[in-house]
Amino acid sequence: MPPDLDRDPFAEPRRRDGVLLADFEGEPISMILGHRAVREAAKAWQTYSSDAPFRVPIPAETGVRSVRQLPIEADPPLHKTVRDQLKPIFLKPAAPDYAARIEALVGRLLAPLLDAREIEMVRGFALPLQSIALTHLLGMPETEAEEWIAWGTHVFHDGADGGAKGAVLADYIRRRIDAARRNPGADLFGAMTRMTIEGRPLTDDEMAGIANLAFAGGRDTVINAVAAVIAHFAQDRPALDLLRGEPRRLPAAVEEFIRVTAPLTHIGRVCPHGAQIGPYRVAAGGRVSLCWASANFDDTVFDAPTELRLDRNPNPHLGFGSGPHSCLGAAQARSILRALIRQLAERTAAIDLVAQERSEEHFGPITRTAGFRSLHVRLHAR
Template sequence: MSGQPPSVPAPPGPYAELFAWSAQMRATEPVVFDESMGLWHVFAYAEAKRVITEHETFSSEFTTPEEELAIFSTGNLALMDPPRHRMFRNLVSKAFSPRSVAGLETRLTGLCAELLDNVATDRPVDFIEDFASLLTTQVMAELLGIEAQHRHKLRVWSDALLSQNRTGLDLEPALLAEIARTTEEMDAFLRKELIRRRETPGPDLISGLVRAEVDGERLGDDEIVGIVTIFLVGGHVTTTSVLASAAQCLHEQPEAVARLRADRSLLPTAIEEIIRYRPPFSRVVRRCAKDTELGGRPVPAGAVVVVWLASGNFDETVFDAPERFDITRTPNPHLGFGNGVHFCLGAPLARLEVRIALDALLDRFERVTLRETGAPLDAYDPFGGILALRKLDVVFEGAPAVRAD
């Protein structure tokens, strides 16, 4: 794979290499076989959308021989095809129904206020450590019905698993050992939670899964633990990533901030643009279920296809001036939350959390400024699939005199 990258600016920050590479590939080889890894890469929007929506041709089902990863495969909606996927998704989607999500707004508003009451102003704080991660962990814990004294564990486990993220599709033995230690702790804790729910059920998601049936049969403990694990890690990672991206954009786009402060009705389209501009995941992987053609290239059954969502979001044939951050961009058919049957189940909740958080930040502070340290921002490996910062030092400055509505 070669070629000169076109002069399309990428979002500033630790992902510049990824965006420059994907821009080059869109222009030269939008669908290409990578001989070194034995898989296909897809960079263009049209082909990317086709792969993630045509589940009959491009399957999400993968098996892993590693016992350490079993917790991520059993009950994992992202690794299921219909009709099994549809049954499991219907069970979990009740927690994310429009009515359920809307009912969280008052609690989220209060939680944002509590967290921002405790952050320092006019000196650097870690936006992720002191606000975004706390917010998302608390929300996940409340939805799962985890008691307050145990909630810190959820964040520790999620962060530990993220720290083990890497570039390749295969995992080294030492890395598997680290994952095993974390997943064993999670598994033991969640199985105790299942026992507690059977004895004292509540309105939380775990209790709902314990009561749920698929084809007249109860879910097994392995399936429930798998569903909850993916729900916990995915929900925490996705929303924390979007919140960090929002903070970066608030720093980089003062004109957009002024418009949002003057007109809060722009928040929904602004959030969609944040997700397009800095999506929470760079890529997804599919397996070709039958011989097909993709972008004019024959792709055989069994081939692994890597779909670069971050690249599709900057496709010049779909998005006008994709390098421009535009909070009024409409339509905005980004792939940041996926598409088709595997569209992110937690997207409504993530959007609500980010909207309430941005509203609170705009109310409280005149500026959210990134602290310039001279060192590059530390991020989880963008080529490993997750676009999330580990740390984001910011300064919350001043307070607006009056909220403009």
């Protein structure tokens, strides 16, 4: 089953007062849990600011990178200025020809795995899929993905010192920026040489901040979602067969997987002037958490939220965030998951779940399973 589908770890504190106070590396952070409250906070950027370099992710990333991620660590108008210029790149997955390319990519990566004895799907399939698909999004050669795959499932926190891994990513980005300065192309790096802020070109640090987010922001989240889809259909073949016979159901199914897996548990905001969050007072400069994973199980919004209903409609989930900072990579993630489900339905007769090791996140007394450290399956060809 997808992580957390059988339970809602945030249910009790959400129903009690809508807030959970949790410790993150010695920093107490109030987690906003309710669907309505999270949406309202996501829009109220003057109260809950993203203008907080290194402190938007939780835990903070002060020790693993040296540049401010843009546009996620900025408020309007800077946020909108950068985001609007990135949209032509990140909305490419909406085009039919792009969707066909992702479809072909998923089929190509699945083909050698069919009828193999056993495959570890996190690093053996989901990681290469996310990395190669990213080359398509950013307009770069597929060969670039070979280096990206070597970074692991998370570019900062994947079994190695985060600072050392961050330095590897930073060096890669600086090399690509230098090359784009000399010879601007049509890829992300070339596009950034033509972007402006208040009429001036981007600095190298601003370009590095955009690229850092592009490589780090949608990596483990997409990998988690891909693994969750495979794990679920290994145990619910009838649902996959239904989608094969009725492909019009695919978009709704993808949205439901995003709701129940909530690949990004939460994100941070800083309160410049302080705030009252339920019973807790946040000091000026203190952080709060917008907890997407809790909001997506709010039973005042979703009927039977712990049930995965592939035809759920309406489905106002917050799996891609909410407000001005809603995820720019949402179209890419949807394209990958649609192609994955379609290919699994059409090309497999059965998926055997052999072994799994889930990842866990801890919030005080609460534990949430979020993705898989490993997922071993056998894929039987149709």
